[in-house]
Amino acid sequence: MHLTHLSLTNFRAFTRLDMDIPRRNLLLVGDNAQGKTSLLEAVYYLATFTSFHATHDRQLVNFLAAREPLAVARLVADYQRGPTRHRLEVRLIQEQNGISGQGRLRKEILLDGVKRTAQDATGHFAAVIFLPHMTRIIEDSPEERRRYLNLALSQAIPGYASALQDYNQAISQRNALLKLLAERGGDPGQLTFWDEILADKGAILLRHRIFAIQELERFAARIHARLTNQQEVLQLVYQPAFDPLPQPEGQFALPLQTVVDRSGLSVEQIRRGFVERLSALHNDEIQRGVTTIGPHRDELRFLSNQIDLGDFGSRGQVRTGLLSLKLAEALWMKDRTGQWPVMLLDEILAELDDHRRTDLLAYLGECEQTMLTTTDLNLFSHDFVEHSTIWRVEQGVIETS
Numbered sequence: 001m002h003l004t005h006l007s008l009t010n011f012r013a014f015t016r017l018d019m020d021i022p023r024r025n026l027l028l029v030g031d032n033a034q035g036k037t038s039l040l041e042a043v044y045y046l047a048t049f050t051s052f053h054a055t056h057d058r059q060l061v062n063f064l065a066a067r068e069p070l071a072v073a074r075l076v077a078d079y080q081r082g083p084t085r086h087r088l089e090v091r092l093i094q095e096q097n098g099i100s101g102q103g104r105l106r107k108e109i110l111l112d113g114v115k116r117t118a119q120d121a122t123g124h125f126a127a128v129i130f131l132p133h134m135t136r137i138i139e140d141s142p143e144e145r146r147r148y149l150n151l152a153l154s155q156a157i158p159g160y161a162s163a164l165q166d167y168n169q170a171i172s173q174r175n176a177l178l179k180l181l182a183e184r185g186g187d188p189g190q191l192t193f194w195d196e197i198l199a200d201k202g203a204i205l206l207r208h209r210i211f212a213i214q215e216l217e218r219f220a221a222r223i224h225a226r227l228t229n230q231q232e233v234l235q236l237v238y239q240p241a242f243d244p245l246p247q248p249e250g251q252f253a254l255p256l257q258t259v260v261d262r263s264g265l266s267v268e269q270i271r272r273g274f275v276e277r278l279s280a281l282h283n284d285e286i287q288r289g290v291t292t293i294g295p296h297r298d299e300l301r302f303l304s305n306q307i308d309l310g311d312f313g314s315r316g317q318v319r320t321g322l323l324s325l326k327l328a329e330a331l332w333m334k335d336r337t338g339q340w341p342v343m344l345l346d347e348i349l350a351e352l353d354d355h356r357r358t359d360l361l362a363y364l365g366e367c368e369q370t371m372l373t374t375t376d377l378n379l380f381s382h383d384f385v386e387h388s389t390i391w392r393v394e395q396g397v398i399e400t401s
């Protein structure tokens, strides 16, 4: 798929932007703090309805506009998906509350003019974003990896985003009940209702994650071998917090390097195992006041030649691992949905050596549409620049050349 037109109103520094988007590579060039990253952020927002930067959507609304009693940030994308054209619009509507000054923010999503929920519309327009600090996915807490997985899977797998939303709601409710039971006592049997919902939704998430991680690994390993001149074998190791595979009695956690195949399990098998385990944990979890197993606690590790990259990888190894993962994500989405996601790369080239840079640009050649930002056009090969459209970004205004 590819964007044909983008229109932004009051989105960050862009008070007004209305541009036809070129079909292939688009290079956004500009000094620091001019709006390059914000533009990629806007495009990614249209794919996931969440920002990779902002902790709250309120930050996306232009500062000046937000001083008004009613401020609306508007993002509109026209895009081509297979043979059909679509229009996706997001409105972030901020109403000021006169007393506290803190406004309420409402989000409206319209796909081809029809109101949709975020869960429903996620991934109709799809994008892969790649920022230098995303090495966090490999190096930081498991939460980063779950977030990464959820954003990728929500875009490519219908039903994933809504199962996730239902699951998360059920976790909050169940945790509240666990605390209540701990404080006031009562029948642990009350938890059964939430156990069922958790297992229903959790089994769907687990099953999708099992398959998606296997498929992502297949793509990523191939790319990684090429990027490292066949020197490194990349593995993605899924460690579900509720492991649906029966564990032999008394066995400790499996070594990281063990290859475990959970792909033969059906959603129903996973669901049944999950309910049983939740039920067995009632008393323990009441004491702790939280739900201790399930997809909200899953882990994913990245191994290179059997070494855990998150713990032991060199800076360069982690960067290459991330590059493999991001390119794999795009190929996987294309494989699953039949559509290329739009590739968004923020200041990536500066981080890579010549060899990786050339490889990355070659891979991008296969994608349908790529948007890249840079402060320095010299990082790109002459050939790549020749085949790209160059826009200068200056204080929230675009200059085409």
Ligand SMILES: Nc1ncnc2c1ncn2[C@@H]1O[C@H](COP(=O)(O)OP(=O)(O)OP(=O)(O)O)[C@@H](O)[C@H]1O
Pocket: 011, 012, 013, 014, 030, 031, 032, 033, 034, 035, 036, 037, 038, 039, 059, 060, 061, 062, 063, 064, 375, 393
């Ligand atoms: N809600 C907002 N309203 C108005 N301006 C904003 C808002 N949020 C951020 N900005 C401003 O937008 C500017 C552009 O930020 P952005 O991160 O897109 O720049 P950039 O071109 O990617 O810079 P760099 O090269 O340093 O990464 C910043 O100066 C920032 O202060």
Ligand SMILES: [Mg+2]
Pocket: 036, 037, 038, 346
């Ligand atoms: Mg930037």
